[in-house]
Amino acid sequence: MIDFMRKERYTFEDLVEITHLLRSPGGCPWDQVQTHQSIRRNFLEETYEACEALDTDDAGLMKEELGDVLLQVLFHADIEADRGRFTLDDVCDGICKKLIFRHPNVFGDPTGRTWDDMKALEKGQKTHTDTLNSVARSLPALWRAEKLVTKAAKAGFCWPDEAGALGKLEEETRELRQAAEQGSNFQEELGDVLFAAVCCAALAEQDPEMALHSACEKFISRFSAMEEAAAAQGRSLELCTPEEQLALWQAAKRGQA
Helix, strand or coil: CCCCCCCCCCCHHHHHHHHHHHHCCCCCHHHHCCCCCCCHHHHHHHHHHHHHHHHHCCHHHHHHHHHHHHHHHHHHHHHHHHHCCCCHHHHHHHHHHHHHHHCHHHHCCCCCCCHHHHHHHHHCCCCHHHHHHCCCCCCCHHHHHHHHHHHHHCCCCCCCCHHHHHHHHHHHHHHHHHHHHHCCCHHHHHHHHHHHHHHHHHHCCCCHHHHHHHHHHHHHHHHHHHHHHHHHCCCCHHHCCHHHHHHHHHHHHHHCC
16 A cells, blocks of 8 residues: 545645556556556547537536546656656646747747747748648548648648539549449548548638537437337338338438428
């Protein structure tokens, strides 16, 4: 057992200490063997759960989920502190310097430069390609594509209007259909269709991630209506023919129009 003082209310410093104790000899066997890669997915999951709390505007859930995200940050920082490469103070120092540098209008003489200008200067980005390569490859693909399209647009490379973008989407869709018929390059052409759809979203100033999330919710709602309609007929969806399933889907779609 580790000697630790229990309190009525804990602070940030207590969380830092608890995180370190869990990873120390005599702490938690599971925590002791974790690495950056072994808990990488945990970081993503906790972040998405925090986002869901933000979306629902649930203060209690926000408090819990933000705590989970904070724990992930501290855990990774503690791993590096043990490796001797950097500490939590170094992390705090770095983000403070970044915020000060990127806000010269607040912390220094106004320069007229934008956040993106200061970021490019800080990162040593000299070309537009440098800014494209700086977009994290670990981002969800739709989000990454949106950021790439937006950054390319700042170099003047974009479709002139929504009609042009929609025309490109139609072109890519035709090529996808041809790939399906020929049995070749389907994955590549599918990627082109998705990227073209993101271009349309960017021109319309719509978030493609949110659009797809909405489509997912709509799909669940219609699928539920299908299943209920089949059950009302005394059948399960698995026993319906493809034609019957399509009819149920169309009926659900009309019912929610």
